Amino acid sequence: xxxxxxxxxxxxxxxxxxxxxxxxxxxxxxxxxxxxxxxxxxxxxxxxxxxxxxxxxxxxxxxxxxxxxxxxxxxxxxxxxxxxxxxxxxxxxxxxxxxxxxxxxxxxxxxxxxxxxxxxxxxxxxxxxxxxxxxxxxxxxxxxxxxxxxxxxxxxxxxxxxxxxxxxxxxxxxxxxxxxxxxxxxxxxxxxxxxxxxxxxxxxxxxxxxxxxxxxxxxxxxxxxxxxxxxxxxxxxxxxxxxxxxxxxxxxxxxxxxxxxxxxxxxxxxxxxxxxxxxxxxxxxxxxxxxxxxxxxxxxxxxxxxxxxxxxxxxxxxxxxxxxxxxxxxxxxxxxxxxxxxxxxxxxxxxxxxxxxxxxxxxx
Amino acid sequence: xxxxxxxxxxxxxxxxxxxxxxxxxxxxxxxxxxxxxxxxxxxxxxxxxxxxxxxxxxxxxxxxxxxxxxxxxxxxxxxxxxxxxxxxxxxxxxxxxxxxxxxxxxxxxxxxxxxxxxxxxxxxxxxxxxxxxxxxxxxxxxxxxxxxxxxxxxxxxxxxxxxxxxxxxxxxxxxxxxxxxxxxxxxxxxxxxxxxxxxxxxxxxxxxxxxxxxxxxxxxxxxxxxxxxxxxxxxxxxxxxxxxxxxxxxxxxxxxxxxxxxxxxxxxxxxxxxxxxxxxxxxxxxxxxxxxxxxxxxxxxxxxxxxxxxxxxxxxxxxxxxxxxxxxxxxxxxxxxxxxxxxxxxxxxxxx
Ligand SMILES: Nc1ncnc2c1ncn2[C@@H]1O[C@H](COP(=O)(O)OP(=O)(O)O)[C@@H](O)[C@H]1O
Ligand SMILES: [Mg+2]
Numbered sequence: 001x002x003x004x005x006x007x008x009x010x011x012x013x014x015x016x017x018x019x020x021x022x023x024x025x026x027x028x029x030x031x032x033x034x035x036x037x038x039x040x041x042x043x044x045x046x047x048x049x050x051x052x053x054x055x056x057x058x059x060x061x062x063x064x065x066x067x068x069x070x071x072x073x074x075x076x077x078x079x080x081x082x083x084x085x086x087x088x089x090x091x092x093x094x095x096x097x098x099x100x101x102x103x104x105x106x107x108x109x110x111x112x113x114x115x116x117x118x119x120x121x122x123x124x125x126x127x128x129x130x131x132x133x134x135x136x137x138x139x140x141x142x143x144x145x146x147x148x149x150x151x152x153x154x155x156x157x158x159x160x161x162x163x164x165x166x167x168x169x170x171x172x173x174x175x176x177x178x179x180x181x182x183x184x185x186x187x188x189x190x191x192x193x194x195x196x197x198x199x200x201x202x203x204x205x206x207x208x209x210x211x212x213x214x215x216x217x218x219x220x221x222x223x224x225x226x227x228x229x230x231x232x233x234x235x236x237x238x239x240x241x242x243x244x245x246x247x248x249x250x251x252x253x254x255x256x257x258x259x260x261x262x263x264x265x266x267x268x269x270x271x272x273x274x275x276x277x278x279x280x281x282x283x284x285x286x287x288x289x290x291x292x293x294x295x296x297x298x299x300x301x302x303x304x305x306x307x308x309x310x311x312x313x314x315x316x317x318x319x320x321x322x323x324x325x326x327x328x329x330x331x332x333x334x335x336x337x338x339x340x341x342x343x344x345x346x347x348x349x350x351x352x353x354x355x356x357x358x359x360x361x362x363x364x
Numbered sequence: 365x366x367x368x369x370x371x372x373x374x375x376x377x378x379x380x381x382x383x384x385x386x387x388x389x390x391x392x393x394x395x396x397x398x399x400x401x402x403x404x405x406x407x408x409x410x411x412x413x414x415x416x417x418x419x420x421x422x423x424x425x426x427x428x429x430x431x432x433x434x435x436x437x438x439x440x441x442x443x444x445x446x447x448x449x450x451x452x453x454x455x456x457x458x459x460x461x462x463x464x465x466x467x468x469x470x471x472x473x474x475x476x477x478x479x480x481x482x483x484x485x486x487x488x489x490x491x492x493x494x495x496x497x498x499x500x501x502x503x504x505x506x507x508x509x510x511x512x513x514x515x516x517x518x519x520x521x522x523x524x525x526x527x528x529x530x531x532x533x534x535x536x537x538x539x540x541x542x543x544x545x546x547x548x549x550x551x552x553x554x555x556x557x558x559x560x561x562x563x564x565x566x567x568x569x570x571x572x573x574x575x576x577x578x579x580x581x582x583x584x585x586x587x588x589x590x591x592x593x594x595x596x597x598x599x600x601x602x603x604x605x606x607x608x609x610x611x612x613x614x615x616x617x618x619x620x621x622x623x624x625x626x627x628x629x630x631x632x633x634x635x636x637x638x639x640x641x642x643x644x645x646x647x648x649x650x651x652x653x654x655x656x657x658x659x660x661x662x663x664x665x666x667x668x669x670x671x672x673x674x675x676x677x678x679x680x681x682x683x684x685x686x687x688x689x690x691x692x693x694x695x696x697x698x699x700x701x702x703x704x705x706x707x708x709x710x711x712x713x714x715x716x
Contacts, residue, residue, distance in 0.1 A: 058610075058614060059613075059614075060610050060613070060614075079613070080610075080613045080614045081613055081614070081615075081616040081617065081618070083614075085614065086614060086615075087610075087611070087614050089607050089610075089611060091605070091607055093605065093607040093608050093610070093611040095608060095611075095612075095626060096608075097629045097630060106612070106615050106617075107615040107616055110612075110615055110616040110617045110621065111616055154615070158616075
């Protein structure tokens, strides 16, 4: 077994990766530098090319153009088995005819490690993933969460340079998912193994990642810490994808340093790069009040109590917005209310390019 | 209580007493049908068994059904085949075993590899290139026939010419065939019964001086059964999730190791079922054997029909003896292979 501690200088670089299936350009010019020990989450909606990108790193998919480097070494065309990378598949891909112990020990057995050493390593890893009592079971005799642990153990056992995980929690029920998420984070921290984690669930991305790379239609939208992508979304897509409920948008235009829309007329610091513009604000940054007292007025569509808080949905022209209010708040449907938020919590986006403008709301 | 309707006697007989149970009336009917069918199936076997123990008078004077009651069993037919005609019987028997086993082995190994390749690799041979190959071969045949050139030479030349053509003009062809076409082409070899090709096959082996040899029958059976193996195994290979192989590759296993340690064990049920089928086909094959073997390579089905040839008329008793010894190994193989023909080997692989 190699130790990753001595290879700290290693860094995984994806440079201008491109991949097409037939005429469909699935991954477009993807470049990411992944630091040693980093937990990088590749986030994006279904079909945006995350799995394809991950499979290129694993060596399961050829690269059309661009390169993949590991510690300065070009591994773009290396066979998977020479990459020192382990992968956890969405379906776990456990070998159904092998026991838990044989599944976990397989990478070492293939590497020609002595039987006794394999057994010792299997026991050690099984203890780490809490599967020590199940070593003689077959995958079909395990629950989803247990299979997940075996897949994880099999990836961990040879102490690879990097883990690749493709939506590893998506087959688990909600409760188990939350539990496994915490365990994954804990384990990755203790092992210090570089990890690329693919998911379409922004909560997973926020909670697990050191940095999040958000993709849409094969294009990297933004790369940053969860805080950064949440607080400083670079594009309309990122703003709308992060957060639950996601950011609210008011579609309007900027003219004469004013943002205008139905019922809305707010001063901004400068004109934008194009007239068509979108004003965004987060549900938790805003509140509803008595009509006429906020930034603009809107009509209540519904008020939903979740127990923890109340979600008020309001309608303004063609836009629907959700505002998070305290648990004891309630608003009558069809009533008119005001919406307000601190002006520094409002984001302005260029409707045409989708990029965030460097201008902001003024006044208060 | 009032919500559960009272059941009449008829209900009680013909309705299931609980979910997952069978109604008494239905059960009676089903088991009666099954019993009847069992008798229909088992009776010929019983008839063969007792006929092998009958003398000529018992057979011709019959029908007699119950040994020791209707007639006195005699081992004369068994004695004739195993003592007097011992060599003939044994030769046919070993021939059948050798031919069936070897052709099955060959067929299964070649066929399942082909099936695996078709399931995992995307082939795109250009249609034009295939056409060129056919043209080159026809041209080669023509020169051999017209100018008497040595056929080995023409084949070599034709292949060389074809190769050059493919390298030079092959890239201009657009249309290509896919795996589905290849698969269909293979199974299309079985659309006509193999017997229609028996004359060319006969002449080929005659030219090669291989008539009445094991190798002729082994090769013929292998080729004839290959499409079945490819067709069946293709489905089995396809049902193995490719992620298992990808995972093994990431775990460091070589292609060969992945095949041996992951694919093959998972394909075992399919292999067992296909093996059994091909083995039985080869074991029972009669028509090709009639043409390709006379005495040395004579198989058991030929021996069965030989009991119908003598001037003594049909030797029912001897025929039944041969049929019995012919059935035994098949039953034995079925029991042996049945262990592997179990469902659910893939459970737990990829389902959550
Ligand atoms: N082997 C393939 N052949 C053809 N198209 C593919 C293949 N794999 C993926 N795609 C297509 O590429 C796109 C991206 O797929 P994928 O990377 O799996 O997305 P994600 O993992 O983000 O959901 C999808 O439109 C999908 O249909
Ligand atoms: Mg995916």
